[in-house]
Amino acid sequence: MKQWIKRVGPWTIVGLFAAGIIFWGGFNWSFELTNTEPFCISCHEMQENVFKEYQHTVHYTNRSGVRATCPDCHVPKEWGPKIVRKIRASNELWHKFVGSVETPEKFQAKRLALAEHEWARMKANDSQECRNCHKFEYMDFSEQGRRAVRTHSSAFDEGKTCIECHKGIAHQLPPIYQEIGAPRAVAAR
Amino acid sequence: MRLLLALVLSLTFTLSFSQEEAVRPIRGKVPIPDTNPSDTYRMERHDRTIRRAHKWQPPIIPHHIRGYQITKNVNTCMTCHSKKAAPESGATPVGKSHYLDREGKEHPNISTRRYFCLQCHVPQFDAEPLVGNTYTP
Numbered sequence: 001m002k003q004w005i006k007r008v009g010p011w012t013i014v015g016l017f018a019a020g021i022i023f024w025g026g027f028n029w030s031f032e033l034t035n036t037e038p039f040c041i042s043c044h045e046m047q048e049n050v051f052k053e054y055q056h057t058v059h060y061t062n063r064s065g066v067r068a069t070c071p072d073c074h075v076p077k078e079w080g081p082k083i084v085r086k087i088r089a090s091n092e093l094w095h096k097f098v099g100s101v102e103t104p105e106k107f108q109a110k111r112l113a114l115a116e117h118e119w120a121r122m123k124a125n126d127s128q129e130c131r132n133c134h135k136f137e138y139m140d141f142s143e144q145g146r147r148a149v150r151t152h153s154s155a156f157d158e159g160k161t162c163i164e165c166h167k168g169i170a171h172q173l174p175p176i177y178q179e180i181g182a183p184r185a186v187a188a189r
Numbered sequence: 190m191r192l193l194l195a196l197v198l199s200l201t202f203t204l205s206f207s208q209e210e211a212v213r214p215i216r217g218k219v220p221i222p223d224t225n226p227s228d229t230y231r232m233e234r235h236d237r238t239i240r241r242a243h244k245w246q247p248p249i250i251p252h253h254i255r256g257y258q259i260t261k262n263v264n265t266c267m268t269c270h271s272k273k274a275a276p277e278s279g280a281t282p283v284g285k286s287h288y289l290d291r292e293g294k295e296h297p298n299i300s301t302r303r304y305f306c307l308q309c310h311v312p313q314f315d316a317e318p319l320v321g322n323t324y325t326p
Contacts, residue, residue: 057256111262147252150279169256173263179271180264181301 034086040070043096049107053171060170073129073170074118081125112174119163127162134162215319230316239313243326247309248281254312259305266306271299 005013033039041047051070054060059068076082101107101114122129136156141149155165167173177183219225238251257265267283268274275282287303288295 145252147279168258168263168265172260173258173265175262178264178267179273179297180267180299180304182298 031086035071035075037069037071045096045101045107046070049101049104050171057170068133068170072132076125076128077132081128111172115167115171115174119167122163123161130162130166228316230314232312232314243324245326250310250312252312254307259307264304264306267299 041051054070059073061067075085095101099106101110136152139152141153144152151165216225232253232255239249241248254266259266269278269280270283272282274280283299283303287299288297290296290300291302
């Protein structure tokens, strides 16, 4: 037996290894607990606004019964980007604490800024969360509608990413200026 | 007097009875506060455009519109059908009439009274008309 093993004792090594498993397992378990829909909607800000809107959309209910829950779209699957996202989410805890969006009115007022953050994030990572399920390479254009075939084939050639067109697919959109009626005060274009 | 009362009663009874026979609504015998179960119609998704039956008919929407928002914030139809977006998207641009206000004055932007597209335009369903129609323009 090697000298250093004799010095610390084999049982210490086994114990440390087991402690590592328990520590890492516990960390990962509690970490993944924050990646669940019940956790997301445990805040009334999410439950009352975005979750209610999402319940009417195809990602919540559809013919094949597949559902994409909050973290499927809003938290990256890969470990590194996931940790980065989670650290940034501590800012959301702070805003929960100060009550930035505690009423539907406050939420509506901040919807544009919130949406633009999420659009920017998804554009930056090439809509990775969409592509976890919707891979362009796996799409059968013959199964798609004629509008989808036309826009998908040209958009992908132009190097566009999902979120550039598919905004507001799971939540209500913020004010957008569309040349209808009088100009809007605050609006995305 | 008693005879007259009996006569009136029997007459109203027969009248109401015969009326019930005559009126056969499409909804059947389901009372007004209840809702008839609907047949499962499918929205036609694409590929076939039903042409206008007459000049003034608002065109029918030849694609599905699930999840398209027409809210205070946004009208998602206009993402493709506005005059500016139509050439790129390949969609039919909104008609000239949509730029007129109720006084007939033309505006650079679409009139707000045309905001709710589904008031006039409806998606195609594979449903047969419930009532026959002999209208010719």
